[in-house]
Structures are given as C-alpha cells and as structure tokens.
Amino acid sequence: MNKLVVENLHLQYGDNPILKGVSMTLSPGEVVALLGASGSGKTTLLRSVAGLEQPSAGRIAIGESVLYDGAAGVDMPVEKRSLGLVFQSYALWPHRTVFENVAYGLRLRGTSATDLQKRVTEALNNLGLGHLAQRLPHQLSGGQQQRVAIARALVYNPPVVLMDEPLSNLDAKLREEARAWLRELIVRLHISALVVTHDQTEAMAMSDRILLLNFGKIEQQGTPEEMYNRPQTQFTAEFMGSNNQLPGTIAQVADGRALLEGEGWRLWGAARGDLKPGDAATGIIRLERTQIANGAADNRIRTELVTGMFLGDRRENLFKLGALRLRCYGAAPAAGECWLELPRDALWVFPGANPA
Amino acid sequence: MTARTFSLPRTAVVVITASVIFLPLGLIFWQSFLNAPFFNPAKHFGFDAYAFIFEDADFWTAFANSIVIAAGMVVIALPLGAALAFLLTRTDLPAQRAIEVLVLIPVFVSPMVLAFGYVVAMGPVGFYSTWAKALVGDVPWNVYSLTGIAVIAGLTHVPHVYLYSSAALKSLGSDVEEAARVAGANPLQVALHVSLPMTMPALFYAAVLVFFLGFELFGLPLVLGDPEGHLVLSTYLFKLTNKLGTPSYHLMAAVAVCIVGVTFPLVLLQRWLLKSAGKFVSVKGKATRQKLLPLRGWKWLALGLVALWLVFTIVVPISGIALRAFVEQWGEGVKLADVLTLDNFRGVFDSSDQVRAIVNTLLIGTIGGALAVACYTAIGLAGHRQRGGIARILDYIVLIPRAIPGILAGLAFLWIFLFIPGLKELRNSIFSVWLAYTVVWLAYGMRLISSALLQIGPELEESARTAGASSRRVLTDVTIPLIRFGLLASWLLVFMIFEREYSTAVYLLGQGTEVIGSMLVSLWGAGAIDQVAALSLINIALVAVGLAVALRFGVRLHE
Numbered sequence: 062m063n064k065l066v067v068e069n070l071h072l073q074y075g076d077n078p079i080l081k082g083v084s085m086t087l088s089p090g091e092v093v094a095l096l097g098a099s100g101s102g103k104t105t106l107l108r109s110v111a112g113l114e115q116p117s118a119g120r121i122a123i124g125e126s127v128l129y130d131g132a133a134g135v136d137m138p139v140e141k142r143s144l145g146l147v148f149q150s151y152a153l154w155p156h157r158t159v160f161e162n163v164a165y166g167l168r169l170r171g172t173s174a175t176d177l178q179k180r181v182t183e184a185l186n187n188l189g190l191g192h193l194a195q196r197l198p199h200q201l202s203g204g205q206q207q208r209v210a211i212a213r214a215l216v217y218n219p220p221v222v223l224m225d226e227p228l229s230n231l232d233a234k235l236r237e238e239a240r241a242w243l244r245e246l247i248v249r250l251h252i253s254a255l256v257v258t259h260d261q262t263e264a265m266a267m268s269d270r271i272l273l274l275n276f277g278k279i280e281q282q283g284t285p286e287e288m289y290n291r292p293q294t295q296f297t298a299e300f301m302g303s304n305n306q307l308p309g310t311i312a313q314v315a316d317g318r319a320l321l322e323g324e325g326w327r328l329w330g331a332a333r334g335d336l337k338p339g340d341a342a343t344g345i346i347r348l349e350r351t352q353i354a355n356g357a358a359d360n361r362i363r364t365e366l367v368t369g370m371f372l373g374d375r376r377e378n379l380f381k382l383g384a385l386r387l388r389c390y391g392a393a394p395a396a397g398e399c400w401l402e403l404p405r406d407a408l409w410v411f412p413g414a415n416p417a
Numbered sequence: 418m419t420a421r422t423f424s425l426p427r428t429a430v431v432v433i434t435a436s437v438i439f440l441p442l443g444l445i446f447w448q449s450f451l452n453a454p455f456f457n458p459a460k461h462f463g464f465d466a467y468a469f470i471f472e473d474a475d476f477w478t479a480f481a482n483s484i485v486i487a488a489g490m491v492v493i494a495l496p497l498g499a500a501l502a503f504l505l506t507r508t509d510l511p512a513q514r515a516i517e518v519l520v521l522i523p524v525f526v527s528p529m530v531l532a533f534g535y536v537v538a539m540g541p542v543g544f545y546s547t548w549a550k551a552l553v554g555d556v557p558w559n560v561y562s563l564t565g566i567a568v569i570a571g572l573t574h575v576p577h578v579y580l581y582s583s584a585a586l587k588s589l590g591s592d593v594e595e596a597a598r599v600a601g602a603n604p605l606q607v608a609l610h611v612s613l614p615m616t617m618p619a620l621f622y623a624a625v626l627v628f629f630l631g632f633e634l635f636g637l638p639l640v641l642g643d644p645e646g647h648l649v650l651s652t653y654l655f656k657l658t659n660k661l662g663t664p665s666y667h668l669m670a671a672v673a674v675c676i677v678g679v680t681f682p683l684v685l686l687q688r689w690l691l692k693s694a695g696k697f698v699s700v701k702g703k704a705t706r707q708k709l710l711p712l713r714g715w716k717w718l719a720l721g722l723v724a725l726w727l728v729f730t731i732v733v734p735i736s737g738i739a740l741r742a743f744v745e746q747w748g749e750g751v752k753l754a755d756v757l758t759l760d761n762f763r764g765v766f767d768s769s770d771q772v773r774a775i776v777n778t779l780l781i782g783t784i785g786g787a788l789a790v791a792c793y794t795a796i797g798l799a800g801h802r803q804r805g806g807i808a809r810i811l812d813y814i815v816l817i818p819r820a821i822p823g824i825l826a827g828l829a830f831l832w833i834f835l836f837i838p839g840l841k842e843l844r845n846s847i848f849s850v851w852l853a854y855t856v857v858w859l860a861y862g863m864r865l866i867s868s869a870l871l872q873i874g875p876e877l878e879e880s881a882r883t884a885g886a887s888s889r890r891v892l893t894d895v896t897i898p899l900i901r902f903g904l905l906a907s908w909l910l911v912f913m914i915f916e917r918e919y920s921t922a923v924y925l926l927g928q929g930t931e932v933i934g935s936m937l938v939s940l941w942g943a944g945a946i947d948q949v950a951a952l953s954l955i956n957i958a959l960v961a962v963g964l965a966v967a968l969r970f971g972v973r974l975h976e
Contacts, residue, residue: 139599139600140600146595146599154596166600169602170601180458
C-alpha cells in the first residue's frame with residue numbers, strides 16, 4: 062500500500078473558494094480525521110480525493126499513481142481511482158440485496174464467481190452481516206445499513222477508505238458503540254482511512270491524527286492528544302473541548318507566561334502567540350481543569366455560585382464574577398461565595414478579545 | 418383536530434362528493450341490467466343487454482382494437498418517454514429548457530383537435546400528403562389504419578411517460594449513482610445498473626397509465642378510425658346511440674360497465690404501484706450539484722431525434738389545422754394562394770350555437786374552473802389532517818371518477834338529469850356540463866390540491882391551535898392563506914384542462930350547453946370541416962393563452 066498525498070489543493074464553486082490550498086498525507090495503516098464545522102470544506106476535500114468534486118489546482122496522488130494534477134491536466138475518472146467511499150446516507154442501492162450491494166464492485170472488476178462468493182461472504186462475516194446477505198436494504202436497521210456500506214467499500218481492497226460522517230446517521234446511543242466497533246475494525250483489518258466528522262470526540266476516538274479545517278484551510282493538525290492538550294490557536298482550543306472563556310487585558314508578560322487581568326480578577330496563564338502588556342487577550346481553560354478550591358491562594362478567583370446542574374456521572378456548576386460566567390465540575394459547594402482555581406499551566410492566553 | 422368529532426361541513430362535503438360520484442355510476446349499473454331504457458314502463462331486469470353486445474361481432478372487434486392500440490401505445494411511448502427523460506435530466510442536451518416546455522404541449526391540446534390536425538395534415542389529401550405525393554409520387558403513410566392510429570396515439574402519449582420518468586430521475590439521490598462510480602462503474606454502467614432499475618417502478622406505473630389512457634381513447638379513434646371503420650370500445654359505445662333507431666341506453670350501459678370493468682382494476686393497480694414504489698425511495702444524500710453526462714458527438718443526433726418527434730407530434734397537426742382554417746378547400750393540384758380565405762371564421766361567428774360554444778367554453782374554463790377548484794379545495798380540506806375513516810373514504814371515492822372515461826361520465830350525467838325529477842332545467846344549462854367536468858377531473862384536481870396542502874408543515878397549524886385558534890380559524894387564518902398560490906396555479910391548470918375537454922360534453926350537448934369540444938365532435942359528424950378547422954384553431958388559441966400565463970408566472974405544469 063502507498064501513501065496518499067494531497068498537495069496545495071484549491072477548489073471553488075463559482076467565485077466562492079471552498080478549499081484554499083490544503084496539503085495532507087495519509088500513511089498506510091493510518092486513520093486521519095478531517096474535522097471542522099459545516100462549511101469548513103472537509104467533505105469537499107474527501108469528495109475531491111474520490112474524484113466527485115472538481116478541484117481547480119493542486120495535486121492528489123497515491124504512491125506513483127496520480128489521481129489529480131491541476132498543472133499537468135490529469136483528472137482520473139472516479140471509477141478508475143479504485144477507492145472505497147462510505148457515504149453519509151450510506152447510499153445503498155435499494156433494488157439490490159445486501160450480497161449484491163457488496164458484490165457489485167467485484168463484478169465490475171470481473172472477479173470469478175467462486176472468488177466473488179468467497180470474498181463477499183468474508184467481507185460480510187467480517188462485519189457480522191453473514192446472516193443478512195439476502196435481505197434488501199430497507200429491511201435493515203440503520204446500524205446494519207451502515208455496516209453494509211462499509212463492507213461494500215472494503216470488499217475490493219481499496220488502498221484508502223474514505224468515510225463521510227460515518228456515524229452521523231445513527232442514534233446518539235448507538236453512535237458511541239459504533240465508534241468503538243469501527244475503531245476496532247480499522248485496527249483489526251489494518252485499514253487506511255480518511256474520516257470526515259464534525260464531532261471532535263468522534264475524531265479523537267477514531268483517528269491516529271486529526272486535521273482541523275477552518276474555512277478551507279488547515280488550522281492545525283496532530284495526534285488527538287496534541288490537538289486537545291496543546292492547541293496552537295484559539296480556534297483549535299475552542300473546537301476541541303468544553304471551555305471557560307475569560308476576556309481580559311494583558312498586564313504583564315514573562316518567561317512564556319502572561320498575566321491576564323479583568324474586572325475584579327488577575328490570573329497567570331501560559332502565553333500562546335504574540336502578547337504585549339495592554340493588549341486585549343482571551344483566557345481559555347478546559348472545564349475539567351477548572352477546580353473548586355477551599356480558600357484564597359495563587360491563581361484563584363472569588364466567584365459566586367449561580368446554579369448547579371446534575372448530569373448523571375458528575376455535577377456541573379455555574380459561577381459568576383461580574384459579567385464573567387465560569388463553569389466547572391465537582392461536588393456542589395454551599396450556596397454563595399466560592400473560590401475557583403485556574404492552574405497556570407492549564408489556562409491558555411490567546412491574543413485577541415473575541416471568542417473564536 | 419381530533420378525528421372523532423362530528424363536523425357538519427365536513428360531513429356535507431363527503432356526502433355531496435359521494436352522491437355526485439355514486440349516483441351516476443349506480444344508474445349505469447342499474448340500467449345495464451334492464452332490457453330497455455329506464456324511462457320505458459315495460460322495462461324489467463335481466464341480462465338481455467349483455468347478451469346482445471356479447472353476440473355482436475363489432476363489440477369483440479372493438480374490444481380487440483382497444484387492446485391492440487393501448488398495447489401499441491405502451492410499446493411506442495415507454496422507450497421514447499424514458500429516453501427523453503434521461504436526455505433532459507441527465508445529459509447536456511442543448512436547448513433543454515425550451516424542449517421541456519414543448520414536450521408538454523400534446524398533453525394540453527385536445528385529442529379531438531390533434532386527431533383532426535392529423536387528418537388535414539397527413540390524411541389521404543392532407544397538406545403534407547399532397548406535398549409528399551408531389552415529391553415522391555405516393556403517400557408513404559396511412560393515418561387511417563389501425564397501425565397509424567396506434568403510432569399517432571403512442572407518439573402523442575410520450576409526454577405522460579416523460580413526466581413520471583423524469584420526476585423519478587430527478588428525485589433519485591445522486592449519492593447512489595456516485596456510490597456506483599466509486600465502486601468502479603462508468604457512466605453507462607451507472608445508468609443501466611442503478612438509475613434505470615431504481616426508476617423502474619415509475620416506468621412501470623407510466624406503462625400502466627398509458628395502457629389505461631389508450632383503453633379510454635375516444636377523439637383519436639373517432640376521427641381517424643372512421644374512414645376505414647375501425648372501432649374501439651368508446652367509439653363502439655358512441656355509435657350504439659343510433660344503432661337500433663331507438664335510444665339503446667341499456668346496451669350503452671352494458672358496454673360502459675365492460676369498459677369500467679377494465680379501467681377500474683387498472684386504476685387500482687396504478688395506486689398500488691405508486692404506494693409500493695415507496696420502498697425504492699432512498700435516503701437522499703446531501704444536495705450536491707450533479708454532473709451531467711456529456712453527450713459529445715451524439716449531442717446533435719439526440720437533438721435531431723427529439724426535434725423529429727416534436728415536429729411530428731406538434732408542428733404537423735397544428736400547422737395542418739392552422740392552414741386548413743384559412744383555406745376554402747384542399748386537395749391535389751390546389752394552389753394555396755388561390756384558396757386562402759377568412760370565410761371559415763365568418764361561418765363560425767355567423768352561427769349562434771358556435772358563438773355560444775366559444776362563450777361557454779370561456780366561462781366554463783374561467784368561472785367554472787374557479788368553482789371546481791373551490792370544490793376540490795373543500796374536499797381536500799375535509800380530509801386534511803384527518804387520520805380517521807373520513808380521510809380514507811375520501812381517498813378512495815376521489816379515485817373512482819378516474820376510472821370512468823369522460824364519454825361515460827357525460828352519458829351518466831345525462832341520465833341523472835333525465836331520471837331525477839326537477840333536474841330537467843339544469844340539464845339545459847351549462848351547469849350540467851360544469852358538474853360533469855368537475856367530477857371527471859376530480860382525481861386530477863385533488864392531486865393538485867393535496868400537493869399544495871402537503872407543502873404546509875403540520876406544526877404551522879398546530880402552533881395556531883395552541884395559540885387558541887379553533888380548527889375552523891386555523892383553516893381560514895393559516896391553511897388557506899398558505900395554499901393560495903397553489904390554488905391559483907390549480908385554477909390555471911384546471912382552466913386549460915376544461916378548455917381542452919370534449920368527450921364529457923358530447924352527450925350533454927344541447928341548446929345552451931354547447932362547448933367547443935362537443936361542438937367539434939358534432940360538426941365533425943356532420944362533415945362541416947371548415948368550421949371544425951376554425952373552431953379547432955380557436956380552441957388551440959385558448960389553451961395557448963393559459964399556457965403562456967402559466968409559463969409567465971412559473972406555474973409547474975405537472976404535479
């Protein structure tokens with residue numbers, strides 16, 4: 062198997078640029094998630110790799126085989142690319158049985174009858190669908206339809222499998238189970254996959270590497286840990302988790318740290334980006350790093366409890382300090398005044414006043 | 418809006434709808450089991466009428482001809498209609514927008530007018546025939562043969578197949594086609610393995626529809642079948658009127674029951690097909706711009722074939738009528754410049770019954786069309802958001818008139834007016850024709866109304882209920898204002914349909930009830946070709962006005 066390389070890809074609908082120079086790689090056996098809000102261009106990038114969209118410039122190749130090269134005028138037809146694509150809607154052919162849906166790609170490749178029978182059966186068994194081979198798609202549950210769509214994309218051993226929001230059509234409850242199941246399948250079968258998702262938890266759970274897209278450009282890429290724990294931009298920090306935001310002004314900068322100051326509070330945080338005293342800046346801290354403390358100390362602020370919310374496995378509390386609202390998990394404190402600790406390593410200070 | 422509450426207006430709508438449908442139909446059934454017309458005191462029950470027609474060789478010939486023509490129409494219209502739909506929705510055929518409009522013209526032109534157009538254009542001494550004879554020495558076609566009738570009927574019913582086929586192709590999610598491309602299928606394989614099989618239910622439905630329309634064909638075989646004596650069931654029924662010298666209502670009723678015996682199962686089959694097609698409706702993916710299949714070099718060949726079809730089904734008959742309306746006579750060796758005249762139109766406007774026919778046709782299209790839409794709306798609202806029995810009963814009731822060919826409905830209403838005391842006066846007014854038209858086109862009108870009602874999300878009405886509006890206030894404040902543009906569009910479509918209708922009015926024709934359609938049948942029977950030509954052209958002009966308004970305001974010409 063070979064490496065998928067996308068270089069400086071541009072794509073526009075009319076005058077509206079969708080991809081503004083995206084580059085990425087996908088190594089054999091690796092799972093990369095394309096993460097972003099709607100309109101970020103993640104699905105367009107995936108469909109461009111499949112050949113279903115028409116880029117205006119750039120290059121897409123898998124090993125020696127060039128799928129698209131704007132400069133050289135190469136644009137391999139969709140059907141020649143031999144990739145697997147799992148559609149968001151699954152796009153199962155309603156007039157074909159499960160077996161025939163999966164077998165279609167092999168039939169087009171002229172696979173012999175015995176080989177075809179063997180490989181389709183194997184693909185269906187791999188996905189736990191062996192007993193459903195003769196059913197029609199409308200007789201299956203959503204989860205089963207999704208598995209058929211995956212089996213259909215895997216059966217002819219494509220070098221890369223593309224998945225467009227593979228879990229979004231499932232119920233919330235089913236989605237978490239399917240996520241674990243899909244990750245296991247990918248690891249077990251050593252699949253190279255490019256997965257589009259808008260859900261950061263899904264992206265972190267399923268992939269080895271995440272590409273965060275923001276309006277047609279890659280905002281940041283890295284392992285799930287890097288993306289979550291070491292965001293380089295405010296956008297990444299806010300996209301990857303649940304956060305408290307503290308808009309304020311820089312009072313002091315020293316040794317990679319910044320002192321952020323607001324109405325009635327001063328906190329030290331890790332400086333991210335170019336900061337000077339007097340600049341507007343925003344402090345971002347994950348909810349789970351914000352802690353309830355038992356009294357005044359370094360990097361703590363005095364707040365007032367507004368309300369508490371019971372979430373089942375934990376409790377979320379809402380505090381206020383002037384116009385500021387802060388949330389954190391933990392046992393419900395007594396009503397009234399409460400100290401919160403925002404550890405200086407966990408509080409990132411980004412330039413700019415506006416939340417991303 | 419609970420289904421259980423009794424509502425006087427709703428019940429009244431259901432009762433009136435049921436009676437205008439079941440009374441005439443019941444009368445036909447009852448009459449078919451009498452041995453004489455129902456007004457004859459000597460009548461008694463029996464199967465004499467059936468015995469008579471089943472022993473009549475003409476009946477069986479007509480039956481066979483009906484089936485042959487209907488089957489021939491399917492064979493011709495289905496592949497052409499499907500191909501046309503594919504070319505217009507999935508390829509980069511040039512001039513698509515213009516063709517999409519032209520394709521629908523045969524649907525809105527009266528078959529009686531079209532048939533007459535073929536006679537004057539391609540009959541033995543038609544314009545195109547005499548020109549062809551001058552060129553090649555012989556007329557290479559015969560529109561009066563059974564094959565000729567089937568070919569003309571087939572080609573003029575291509576639009577029906579096109580409509581259903583293209584609707585299915587348009588609603589086909591592009592994701593299933595893309596999935597096939599990704600799996601390794603080229604565009605042709607995608608069409609053969611995915612698009613075509615997935616639109617199969619629509620094609621099958623269209624086939625049944627065309628067969629059904631072929632079975633109830635009247636105008637085309639009446640005009641084209643006459644010279645060589647080819648009868649179909651509807652024309653056999655029409656000729657029976659005078660077969661025995663006395664009114665042979667019992668025989669006509671028996672034939673009518675035979676026709677409905679074939680058409681009603683076909684209507685039920687269509688309904689079942691439409692419902693079972695549901696499982697083929699796939700989850701639609703994201704709306705992505707579809708890539709059209711490039712035709713490349715085949716582009717001009719495809720366009721040429723489409724143009725050829727358009728010339729045959731639209732240009733030839735309509736140009737024939739237009740020419741014939743302005744000449745005194747036509748035949749071999751006649752020079753066009755010598756015979757040009759406006760006398761045909763003078764003839765029409767000098768004749769009081771023909772002037773009345775034009776005025777009545779206009780009234781029935783405009784005022785009558787509005788009243789019909791009001792009736793359809795009342796029925797639609799009576800069943801709207803009703804989950805109980807009423808909705809289901811209405812659902813089936815409105816289906817029944819679909820199975821009754823216009824000529825039968827006209828006959829049935831004639832009998833109702835004669836049979837029920839006190840209705841004689843209505844029979845002599847244009848109201849009788851309007852009532853028959855409204856009932857005959859009930860299923861069509863209901864489709865227009867229900868597609869307008871379907872556009873309204875239930876939460877819009879539910880929120881009005883929660884805000885404190887009674888269910889009647891919801892209708893007047895929310896539902897009706899929201900469908901008003903749909904109602905205006907329906908009015909326009911019903912106008913065109915009523916301008917075009919002819920067979921329903923045939924038996925109701927009398928002093929005061931003339932419309933252009935029935936006048937054409939009557940004048941044709943009397944051999945008044947000049948006036949038929951002039952009236953046909955006027956009829957085409959009326960429909961054209963409706964079509965132009967519809968296009969101007971972007972009304973969708975089919976649901």
